Amino acid sequence: MKESxxxxxxxxxxxxxxxxxxxxxLMAIRDMVLFPSMVVPLFVGRVKSLRAVEEAxxxxxxxxxxxxxxxxxxxxQQKDIYKIGTLAIILKTISLSENRKxxxxxxxxRVEIKDYLKIEPFFEVAIEPCKEVEPEVITPxxxxxxxxxKSNIExxxxxxxxxxxxxxxxxxxxxxxxxxxxxxxxxLKLKVPTAQxxxxxxxxxxxxxxxxxxxxxxxxxxxxxxxxxxxAQEEMGRTxxxxxxxxxxxxxxxxxxxxxxxxSDLKELKRKIKKAKMPKKVEEEALKQLKRLELMPAESAEAxxxxxxxxxxxxxxxxxxxxxxxxxxxxxxxxxxxHYDLEKIKERLLEFLAVKKLNPNAKGxxxxxxxxxxxxxxxxxxxxxxxxxxxxxxxxxxxVRDEAEIRGHRRTYVGSMPGRIIQGIKQAGVNNPVFxxxxxxxxxxxxxxxxxxxxxxxxxxxxxxxxxxxxxxVPFDLSKVxxxxxxxxxxxxxxxxxxxxxxxxxxxxxxxxxxxxxxRHLLPKLxxxxxxxxxxxxxxxxxxxxxxxxxxxxxxxxxxxxxxxTLCRKIARKKAEGEEGPFEIxxxxxxxxxxxxxxxxxxRLTQDEIGVATGLAWTPHxxxxxxxxxxxxxxxxxxxxxxxxxxxxxxxxxAALSYIRSISKELNLDPKFYTKYDFHLHVPAGAIPKDGPxxxxxxxxxxxxxxxxxxxxxDYAMTGEITLRGKILPVGGIxxxxxxxxxxxxTQVIIPIQNEKDLEEIPEDLRSQIKxxxxxxLDEVRKLVIKFYNRETNE
Numbered sequence: 077m078k079e080s081x082x083x084x085x086x087x088x089x090x091x092x093x094x095x096x097x098x099x100x101x102l103m104a105i106r107d108m109v110l111f112p113s114m115v116v117p118l119f120v121g122r123v124k125s126l127r128a129v130e131e132a133x134x135x136x137x138x139x140x141x142x143x144x145x146x147x148x149x150x151x152x153q154q155k156d157i158y159k160i161g162t163l164a165i166i167l168k169t170i171s172l173s174e175n176r177k178x179x180x181x182x183x184x185x186r187v188e189i190k191d192y193l194k195i196e197p198f199f200e201v202a203i204e205p206c207k208e209v210e211p212e213v214i215t216p217x218x219x220x221x222x223x224x225x226k227s228n229i230e231x232x233x234x235x236x237x238x239x240x241x242x243x244x245x246x247x248x249x250x251x252x253x254x255x256x257x258x259x260x261x262x263x264l265k266l267k268v269p270t271a272q273x274x275x276x277x278x279x280x281x282x283x284x285x286x287x288x289x290x291x292x293x294x295x296x297x298x299x300x301x302x303x304x305x306x307x308a309q310e311e312m313g314r315t316x317x318x319x320x321x322x323x324x325x326x327x328x329x330x331x332x333x334x335x336x337x338x339x340s341d342l343k344e345l346k347r348k349i350k351k352a353k354m355p356k357k358v359e360e361e362a363l364k365q366l367k368r369l370e371l372m373p374a375e376s377a378e379a380x381x382x383x384x385x386x387x388x389x390x391x392x393x394x395x396x397x398x399x400x401x402x403x404x405x406x407x408x409x410x411x412x413x414x415h416y417d418l419e420k421i422k423e424r425l426l427e428f429l430a431v432k433k434l435n436p437n438a439k440g441x442x443x444x445x446x447x448x449x450x451x452x453x454x455x456x457x458x459x460x461x462x463x464x465x466x467x468x469x470x471x472x473x474x475x476v477r478d479e480a481e482i483r484g485h486r487r488t489y490v491g492s493m494p495g496r497i498i499q500g501i502k503q504a505g506v507n508n509p510v511f512x513x514x515x516x517x518x519x520x521x522x523x524x525x526x527x528x529x530x531x532x533x534x535x536x537x538x539x540x541x542x543x544x545x546x547x548x549x550v551p552f553d554l555s556k557v558x559x560x561x562x563x564x565x566x567x568x569x570x571x572x573x574x575x576x577x578x579x580x581x582x583x584x585x586x587x588x589x590x591x592x593x594x595x596r597h598l599l600p601k602l603x604x605x606x607x608x609x610x611x612x613x614x615x616x617x618x619x620x621x622x623x624x625x626x627x628x629x630x631x632x633x634x635x636x637x638x639x640x641x642t643l644c645r646k647i648a649r650k651k652a653e654g655e656e657g658p659f660e661i662x663x664x665x666x667x668x669x670x671x672x673x674x675x676x677x678x679x680r681l682t683q684d685e686i687g688v689a690t691g692l693a694w695t696p697h698x699x700x701x702x703x704x705x706x707x708x709x710x711x712x713x714x715x716x717x718x719x720x721x722x723x724x725x726x727x728x729x730x731a732a733l734s735y736i737r738s739i740s741k742e743l744n745l746d747p748k749f750y751t752k753y754d755f756h757l758h759v760p761a762g763a764i765p766k767d768g769p770x771x772x773x774x775x776x777x778x779x780x781x782x783x784x785x786x787x788x789x790x791d792y793a794m795t796g797e798i799t800l801r802g803k804i805l806p807v808g809g810i811x812x813x814x815x816x817x818x819x820x821x822x823t824q825v826i827i828p829i830q831n832e833k834d835l836e837e838i839p840e841d842l843r844s845q846i847k848x849x850x851x852x853x854l855d856e857v858r859k860l861v862i863k864f865y866n867r868e869t870n871e
Contacts, residue, residue: 528573734800
């Protein structure tokens with residue numbers, strides 16, 4: 077038997093009663109389960125089934141239909157047939173051939189097979205009608221379930237694109253849950269086990285609940301099926317459309333003679349590859365990719381990727397170099413023209429060039445300039461390039477967190493491209509530029525990788541001869557590149573990177589150095605940029621110094637340049653409005669151009685105070701003056717620290733308090749003072765994080781002053797870390813701290829005695845303005861700066 081592709085639903089005429097015998101012929105059916113009210117054609121071909129149909133026609137056309145468990149069995153036995161089947165009436169038989177008939181049957185009801193009375197020549201069985209249970213009252217939950225099923229079957233019909241008004245009418249008019257479930261089950265093409273389970277469910281509400289779940293699954297499956305078919309048709313349509321368009325385009329190009337142009341392009345690429353003088357390994361890879369390109373349609377996406385890759389290989393300067401100018405006198409002249417002072421840095425660069433002159437193949441050290449903003453680190457790199465006659469490339473590394481920014485993206489990614497190193501080399505057009513890695517201390521790292529580790533291959537002279545960018549996937553020789561790195565602080569630089577670099581510190585500038593830089597470099601540049609001549613702006617050294625002292629507070633000269641640019645803009649406006657120059661800036665009219673002074677002497681301490689000591693600190697922006705405040709109040713010995721202090725400064729405060737407790741007798745303090753008072757240490761500008769070992773001495777002096785109620789002389793600034801025994805340890809940034817003190821008008825600076833060697837690096841004019849007092853123990857400091865002691869004796 078074979079299921080028809082369609083069936084009808086039909087009910088017996090109202091009032092017609094069929095007398096059902098207890099024994100009837102049985103026909104086993106395959107691949108389908110029939111439900112009451114179905115009218116379905118069956119194609120009968122097995123001998124036993126044909127005999128059962130013939131017998132049924134003799135018994136008022138009644139026959140039992142039950143599904144066999146295994147559809148492959150040609151001669152099923154009793155155990156192979158489900159016990160619950162249906163009673164059907166044969167409406168019509170049509171002979172298709174001698175051994176094949178089409179039998180149209182209508183399903184009447186469920187029946188249970190009680191016994192097999194005859195096996196041959198056909199099955200004859202004893203049956204008993206199944207007692208189906210329908211709810212006596214349609215409760216709200218049953219009504220809701222019926223409405224849901226009716227709505228979902230309509231939705232399923234819509235998804236399948238079936239418009240059957242008759243079926244929809246029958247569904248909507250159905251009032252019995254069980255019959256509605258049978259009707260829906262009859263429509264759905266269910267698998268035999270699922271359909272048989274529904275057939276064997278006699279309780280109408282339970283049957284409807286099961287069919288509701290099945291219906292929801294069918295809707296989901298049909299939705300996905302429609303989506304898959306739609307996508308497949310769309311893809312097939314797009315592919316066919318692209319093929320058709322390509323064929324048309326090919327025909328058009330053939331008519332225009334452009335096919336020959338494509339071939340000539342490929343030949344030109346091959347000629348360029350041969351001419352580029354690439355390393356052998358790189359040339360082999362380029363020719364390999366060119367061969368792939370020849371076999372691809374020109375319009376394909378991958379062809380574009382390969383062509384872009386080949387263009388990158390061709391545009392890189394594999395064997396193009398500039399000739400270094402190794403005339404040391406010329407180099408010194410250029411460096412002196414571009415930068416005032418910086419003698420130590422210039423001397424180191426000349427040494428590097430001297431070695432390069434004597435041994436052209438010598439490996440050059442990687443130089444790292446470390447210093448505050450605005451001291452000329454980047455411009456120094458430009459001057460080196462200019463002095464050597466090399467091209468200059470700058471790459472900003474601040475905030476770079478992806479390793480691919482350095483090594484490049486692999487070509488498998490959409491929009492992939494080489495990393496910044498290879499991009500810089502291409503931009504320079506030579507393989508030996510001066511390559512500035514700016515802000516190397518601001519590299520980041522996260523789940524994208526560690527760019528600092530990726531830079532190891534770039535900066536290590538033993539590895540960068542064969543630097544492999546992920547995009548190129550072939551080695552490029554970076555050994556001829558002069559790499560220069562810049563940083564504000566040395567601590568954030570990864571140790572493995574720092575190990576490969578020679579660090580040169582650039583300190584802040586003194587007032588005199590800033591004055592010289594302004595006259596030699598800043599003013600001429602700004603006058604040119606603003607379209608002014610030298611005679612248009614008359615600016616005395618006194619006025620420039622006033623700007624430096626009252627309108628800037630920095631280690632470098634960026635703010636100074638901005639203030640001078642403001643003057644130039646205002647003069648340019650006056651000149652543009654028709655006023656005649658020259659325009660003279662005097663100390664009296666300076667505030668008319670720049671406004672009131674921003675940094676005044678009143679910002680320093682105006683009198684000696686109890687519990688306030690002046691300290692010096694070093695930050696990424698240069699030296700700073702810190703006023704450490706201490707307060708003693710009744711309590712239980714708690715030490716309160718405020719001002720956004722880091723762990724190192726907190727430890728310094730605890731060490732200072734412990735030392736004071738150890739010398740309480742010498743300070744005439746109650747030996748148990750620490751149990752009676754709380755101590756509060758505060759460093760103003762609380763929103764700014766502060767850390768470092770330099771404030772130990774200052775904190776100790778502030779606490780001693782607060783405990784002894786003796787003021788600290790305001791004209792001393794101090795720096796140094798202390799131990800628990802009061803010894804003073806050396807610190808860094810002496811020059812920057814001295815400059816900060818001078819900016820505040822403080823001319824006496826207390827430093828650790830072990831920092832005496834650092835004074836040699838301080839310019840003579842700065843040393844002449846500041847009195848440096850070298851100390852080795854905290855006792856020397858307290859006797860020097862606290863009024864409790866005889867000041868004149870200690871000086």
